[in-house]
Amino acid sequence: MLTLTRRQCIMNDSKRWGRTFNMTDSTAILAIDQGTTSSRAIVFNTNAEIIAVAQQEFPQIYPQSGWVEHDPEAIWSTTVAVCRAAIASAEAKGARIIAAGITNQRETTLVWDRKTGAPIHNAIVWQDRRTADICRTLHGQGVEGEVQHRTGLLLDPYFSASKIAWILDRVEGARARAEKGELAFGTVDTFLIWRLTGGAVHATDATNASRTSLFNIHTGAWDEELLRLFNIPRSILPDVRDCAADYGVTDETLFGKAIPILGVCGDQQSATIGQACFQPGDIKSTYGTGAFVVLNTGDQAIPSKNRLLTTIAYQINGKITYALEGSVFSAGSAIQWLRDGLGIIEHASDTERLARELSSNNGVYLVPAFTGLGAPHWDPDARAAIFGLTRDTGPAELARAVIESVCYQTKDLLNAMKEDGMNPSALRVDGGMVANNWMCAFLSDILALPVDRPKVMETTALGAAYLAGLQAGLYESFDDIAANWRAEAHFTPSMQDETRTDLLKGWTRAVKAIRRF
Secondary structure (H helix, E strand, C coil), X not given: CCCHHHHCXXXXXXXXXCCCCCCCCCEEEEEEEECCCEEEEEEEECCCXXXXXXXXXXXXXXXXXXXXXXXXXXXXXXXXXXXXXXXXXXXXXXXXXXEEEEEECCCCEEEEECCCCCECCCEECCCCCCCHHHHHHHHHCCCHHHHHHHHCCCCCCCXXXXXXXXXXXXXXXXXXXXXXXXXXXXXXXXXXHHHHCCCCCCEEEHHHHCCCCCEECCCCEECHHHHHHHCCXXXXXXXXXXXXXXXXXXXXXXXXXXXXXXXXXXXXXXXXXXXXXXXXXXXXXXXXXXXXXXXXXXXXXCCCCCCCXXXXXXXXXXXXXXXXXXXXXXXXHHHHHHHHHHCCCCCCCHXXXXXXXXXXXXXXXXXXXXXXXXXXCCECXXXXXXXXXXXCCCHHHHHHHHHHHHHHHHHHHHXXXXXXXXXXXXXXXXXXXXXXXXXXXXXXXXXXXXXXXXXXXXXXXXXXXHHHHHHHCCCCCHHHHHCCCCEEEEECCCCCHHHHHHHHHHHHHHHHHHHHC
């Protein structure tokens, strides 16, 4: 990090805000982390230390098998509540919040009325598979190659475009209203920016735009051919800006003062920034509701031959940095299923104790395809299954099978990256699941790769704070940010090759079985 003497009285866009941002010990940044199962607000100081945290879960809505929705008003109300709580706590400790950053669950799709701000349908969540038929139809037309070339993405219900089309076609009058310019689309970041600024700003950043299947990652703009293909009117789309940029100011009535929004980034890219993966070859994996491995490829948009995604890691000063990404749809959500669905644990942390009770997995495998399989399989119709059950199978085996499944899926992704020519030397991990030491050790064993867990585990929120701080002038460059990164724990592989091979064979058989079902 730069010293205070080098950073004192740094000014950024003083004419725009009518003030300077003076670096003091009390200077702080609000990070809004709107996730799939909860909304969280964290206030960081400039040394990446947490001053205050507030979090609220909100309900998941499952209208049909494979469908997942959120109430947009629940997203909004919990976001405002946690921001107010975190701000109050931080200011009580003397913090002076000068800017805010937003990070969000990606691909989740909302459409709302431009005049009232009222959504016309529940948010369709990234996990939702209702548009599989739309994607299959397009695939049958032979256009997936062109979509992948322009967007780096595959034809899958995961991404926003087919969800937008579904809402416009299924909500009465929506398409006609969209054509008239009466409706607005956004991923969660855009919806929050709209609400936070009182409707003054309709914008997103390049990382979120790159997950819609409508954004050309090479030209850095909405793509007219893709809009035609998915039948999406251009008028509903937001402006696309850098990750560190001016996104307006919050309405004073929300938090008692106007706070500049200076950073926006999709959650997995934000974690990449929070983990300081700024060099080509740097790689991180985040274990939240899903699990996402992101590998920095620099200024090269590397097309995957193994059904990984080519995506935008971040865009700063108009320059795009690319990444390869592998997506696992069920990770922490499978732990949540153990707790809320089966009732065999009270807390997520119970899984570590249960896993340690066993000397092996006793042949039990869970494939957590609750909402289909992500990379590298991309099977929206696959469903979860458990294999190897006996009368002796109990909570410990199920808990261990869930944890192991996340590690096996990570191995599948790294194998695909290796076949694409990428050979990382170590993996940085974050997310709620990696508080589990047993999991981190098993992950290192299965990957045959060192695993590093950072001192600051809230890397997704931290990335948003870093972006806001970069735009505010609190950091001069990514070098300042990288200097903050510290490992809290380091795990190295100790598993015998034969054991690893046998475990992976069992996993491969289980995956093949559900795909034939």
